[in-house]
Amino acid sequence: MFITQLFPKGLLAAVALLLSAQLNAAQSYSQTGQLVEKQRFELARFTTFGGKTIKQLQVGWESYGTLNEAKDNVVLITHYFSATSHAAGKYQHDDATPGYWDAIIGPGKAIDTDKYFVISVDTLANLNAYDPNVITTGPASINPDTGKHYGLTFPVVTIRDFVNVQKALLESLSIAKLHAVIGGSMGSMQALDWATAYPDWVPRMISVIGSGQSDAWTTALLEQWAIPIQLDKNWSNGDYYDKTPPTQGLTSALMFITQDALTPAFFNKTGRNLAYSPLEKGPLNDIRQQHSIVKWLKERAQSRAKLMDANHLLYLVRASQLYIAGHSGDMKQALSSVKAKTLFLPSFNDLLLMPYLAKDAVNSLEQLHKNTSYRELTGDLGHLNGVVGIEQAASDISAFLADKQ
Amino acid sequence: MFITQLFPKGLLAAVALLLSAQLNAAQSYSQTGQLVEKQRFELARFTTFGGKTIKQLQVGWESYGTLNEAKDNVVLITHYFSATSHAAGKYQHDDATPGYWDAIIGPGKAIDTDKYFVISVDTLANLNAYDPNVITTGPASINPDTGKHYGLTFPVVTIRDFVNVQKALLESLSIAKLHAVIGGSMGSMQALDWATAYPDWVPRMISVIGSGQSDAWTTALLEQWAIPIQLDKNWSNGDYYDKTPPTQGLTSALMFITQDALTPAFFNKTGRNLAYSPLEKGPLNDIRQQHSIVKWLKERAQSRAKLMDANHLLYLVRASQLYIAGHSGDMKQALSSVKAKTLFLPSFNDLLLMPYLAKDAVNSLEQLHKNTSYRELTGDLGHLNGVVGIEQAASDISAFLADKQ
Numbered sequence: 001m002f003i004t005q006l007f008p009k010g011l012l013a014a015v016a017l018l019l020s021a022q023l024n025a026a027q028s029y030s031q032t033g034q035l036v037e038k039q040r041f042e043l044a045r046f047t048t049f050g051g052k053t054i055k056q057l058q059v060g061w062e063s064y065g066t067l068n069e070a071k072d073n074v075v076l077i078t079h080y081f082s083a084t085s086h087a088a089g090k091y092q093h094d095d096a097t098p099g100y101w102d103a104i105i106g107p108g109k110a111i112d113t114d115k116y117f118v119i120s121v122d123t124l125a126n127l128n129a130y131d132p133n134v135i136t137t138g139p140a141s142i143n144p145d146t147g148k149h150y151g152l153t154f155p156v157v158t159i160r161d162f163v164n165v166q167k168a169l170l171e172s173l174s175i176a177k178l179h180a181v182i183g184g185s186m187g188s189m190q191a192l193d194w195a196t197a198y199p200d201w202v203p204r205m206i207s208v209i210g211s212g213q214s215d216a217w218t219t220a221l222l223e224q225w226a227i228p229i230q231l232d233k234n235w236s237n238g239d240y241y242d243k244t245p246p247t248q249g250l251t252s253a254l255m256f257i258t259q260d261a262l263t264p265a266f267f268n269k270t271g272r273n274l275a276y277s278p279l280e281k282g283p284l285n286d287i288r289q290q291h292s293i294v295k296w297l298k299e300r301a302q303s304r305a306k307l308m309d310a311n312h313l314l315y316l317v318r319a320s321q322l323y324i325a326g327h328s329g330d331m332k333q334a335l336s337s338v339k340a341k342t343l344f345l346p347s348f349n350d351l352l353l354m355p356y357l358a359k360d361a362v363n364s365l366e367q368l369h370k371n372t373s374y375r376e377l378t379g380d381l382g383h384l385n386g387v388v389g390i391e392q393a394a395s396d397i398s399a400f401l402a403d404k405q
Numbered sequence: 406m407f408i409t410q411l412f413p414k415g416l417l418a419a420v421a422l423l424l425s426a427q428l429n430a431a432q433s434y435s436q437t438g439q440l441v442e443k444q445r446f447e448l449a450r451f452t453t454f455g456g457k458t459i460k461q462l463q464v465g466w467e468s469y470g471t472l473n474e475a476k477d478n479v480v481l482i483t484h485y486f487s488a489t490s491h492a493a494g495k496y497q498h499d500d501a502t503p504g505y506w507d508a509i510i511g512p513g514k515a516i517d518t519d520k521y522f523v524i525s526v527d528t529l530a531n532l533n534a535y536d537p538n539v540i541t542t543g544p545a546s547i548n549p550d551t552g553k554h555y556g557l558t559f560p561v562v563t564i565r566d567f568v569n570v571q572k573a574l575l576e577s578l579s580i581a582k583l584h585a586v587i588g589g590s591m592g593s594m595q596a597l598d599w600a601t602a603y604p605d606w607v608p609r610m611i612s613v614i615g616s617g618q619s620d621a622w623t624t625a626l627l628e629q630w631a632i633p634i635q636l637d638k639n640w641s642n643g644d645y646y647d648k649t650p651p652t653q654g655l656t657s658a659l660m661f662i663t664q665d666a667l668t669p670a671f672f673n674k675t676g677r678n679l680a681y682s683p684l685e686k687g688p689l690n691d692i693r694q695q696h697s698i699v700k701w702l703k704e705r706a707q708s709r710a711k712l713m714d715a716n717h718l719l720y721l722v723r724a725s726q727l728y729i730a731g732h733s734g735d736m737k738q739a740l741s742s743v744k745a746k747t748l749f750l751p752s753f754n755d756l757l758l759m760p761y762l763a764k765d766a767v768n769s770l771e772q773l774h775k776n777t778s779y780r781e782l783t784g785d786l787g788h789l790n791g792v793v794g795i796e797q798a799a800s801d802i803s804a805f806l807a808d809k810q
Contacts, residue, residue, distance in 0.1 A: 216676025
């Protein structure tokens with residue numbers, strides 16, 4: 001009763017997402033009876049785009065569907081900033097929610113696991129470092145050379161490094177080509193970088209709520225997420241692993257991320273359910289008290305922060321800031337190498353990665369006479385229309401994947 | 406040479422504003438030969454909207470033009486969040502820039518000082534507490550009861566308190582009615598609250614880049630400005646006046662405010678002038694280094710922070726969060742008392758106080774059969790179209806002021 005009062009029907013999916021980066025879906029992959037299993041991929045030695053070495057690199061991955069004999073039915077899903085490789089299905093039948101894109105991944109769904117072998121990989125420095133279902137290497141990992149946590153001695157990693165780890169994993173499975181790569185938000189960065197860096201691997205690329213590069217605006221906006229962590233006195237220049245972690249800074253960063261990924265419409269609906277009022281008595285009487293909507297945001301951020309690492313957030317901010325498709329000085333020039341047919345699905349009211357960013361990439365691809373298309377997602381959720389609202393694009397995605405390249 | 410390279414023609418005005426909350430204008434009030442003088446207004450005892458007492462309250466004010474004998478030519482200008490009462494003119498002939506709305510305030514300008522007595526007052530808890538031209542009472546002031554800085558013992562103040570201090574000042578000048586009240590952003594909150602609280606005083610009200618109330622979205626967004634200050638270890642729960650102040654937190658807050666008040670278009674122009682690139686070598690090689698656009702933003706914030714007080718920022722955030730025209734539980738009901746003809750001038754690409762906020766207020770006024778109109782400002786500067794770009798509204802403002810009510 002109380003719960004449904006706070007989060008009526010329409011908001012439930014979004015709220016579930018905010019809490020766990022997962023969503024409810026009509027039919028989950030697990031409902032077919034198959035449970036998802038996390039697997040581990042290791043590389044003894046990995047050289048980053050910036051030329052540094054990471055030893056004993058490990059990442060988690062999961063897959064849905066079956067790899068065919070020709071090994072040519074692979075759809076790679078690249079995940080967004082606060083997500084993991086858990087794109088679909090459940091680990092246990094009683095999991096509260098399935099993976100974040102379960103609405104479009106599964107038997108008979110848009111990304112049909114009766115046809116495709118769908119695979120997804122945890123990024124380096126994955127935000128959810130303490131999630132038992134996540135395997136990642138990042139600042140919170142032990143540096144095998146020193147036996148201590150890396151902290152800020154971990155090398156800067158880029159979107160290209162995420163791509164290269166994924167490629168090494170695919171090669172370890174004797175896969176030499178994708179059917180498609182699809183990602184949302186930070187996942188879209190990986191998807192387009194894949195198509196640019198390894199054009200012979202990628203016949204089809206879908207960018208959801210994405211961009212072609214991080215412009216000055218986006219880089220400054222992403223910096224806002226790093227700042228509260230760096231201000232937290234417990235951050236200690238990233239050297240907090242045997243001490244109290246910078247939980248307040250991390251919580252604040254997650255509050256910013258949540259708001260940036262949503263819209264006034266969503267907040268004001270939530271506000272109505274909280275009986276938010278500008279003139280609430282607590283904040284009127286005491287500068288230390290906060291409005292109901294701020295407390296709501298904070299409580300959710302505190303809950304999410306428990307499985308996350310603050311340094312990992314800084315490294316994901318940096319990877320996203322450094323992003324330019326092709327990872328050279330010129331996006332358009334780099335896009336000239338793309339062989340994929342591409343589809344861009346930004347969200348019309350996205351305040352985080354506004355549609356102009358996808359449009360810029362599409363314009364460049366069109367000028368280069370590439371096969372590209374563009375459609376805006378709708379809904380009240382802004383950036384999260386591409387996560388919680390992804391089902392609206394199901395038929396577009398399905399048709400795009402079925403199309404001969 | 407270097408300066409003009411960094412900030413070509415079109416950006417100069419905006420950059421000047423970001424640095425000093427003032428702007429260049431074709432003809433400054435001071436060019437008439439008249440210099441502006443800051444004056445002091447004192448109240449022995451003031452009761453806040455929240456029912457607390459402030460003793461020995463002081464605020465600064467300035468005026469342009471001459472009060473007529475009937476004392477019925479008064480135009481009150483209410484200032485925005487990071488501004489002061491310095492709306493027009495110069496204090497010294499060699500001031501780098503005049504007051505922030507000098508483009509529309511002066512002899513022969515939209516707010517014609519040959520006709521009107523224009524007056525502007527520093528708010529309580531004015532952000533620029535250490536500006537020698539600002540007089541304000543706030544957390545940085547000495548509490549006469551204790552001989553110590555108030556810090557967080559200063560009572561929460563509201564937009565209504567700013568209005569009530571202005572009214573007390575006007576009454577001390579034997580003024581009993583305004584010709585008009587006009588304000589931008591946080592100033593628009595004061596302007597509409599004036600029209601709602603004291604309808605017999607206000608025949609004309611102009612809200613520039615404004616809102617009718619702080620909705621849940623706005624309140625959460627404003628909280629983002631408070632958070633970095635509260636995270637700064639030097640903040641010490643606001644008790645830092647005899648110690649190192651929370652300059653890093655304050656600087657971060659100003660970085661957020663600057664970005665929220667601008668647009669991707671502005672940032673990306675600035676980025677081009679900085680030769681910003683996503684893949685800059687510094688941030689690629691070292692997690693501690695930052696992109697050129699971040700450094701640019703930070704340097705400007707550091708420079709502005711020097712005259713500002715961090716606790717004052719928290720109190721202005723709170724005053725803005727608590728804002729609802731009329732300061733009762735219901736905006737529309739409160740607006741029913743408005744007698745003024747009203748004009749709303751939001752900025753079409755405002756990301757801070759989006760146009761829907763002004764439209765909501767206009768819709769309520771229309772439903773109440775009030776005389777109200779709405780026009781969107783244009784330009785590349787988002788929220789700051791209402792400050793730097795105000796000259797575009799000159800003829801609208803001039804006609805609105807000349808019109809019989």
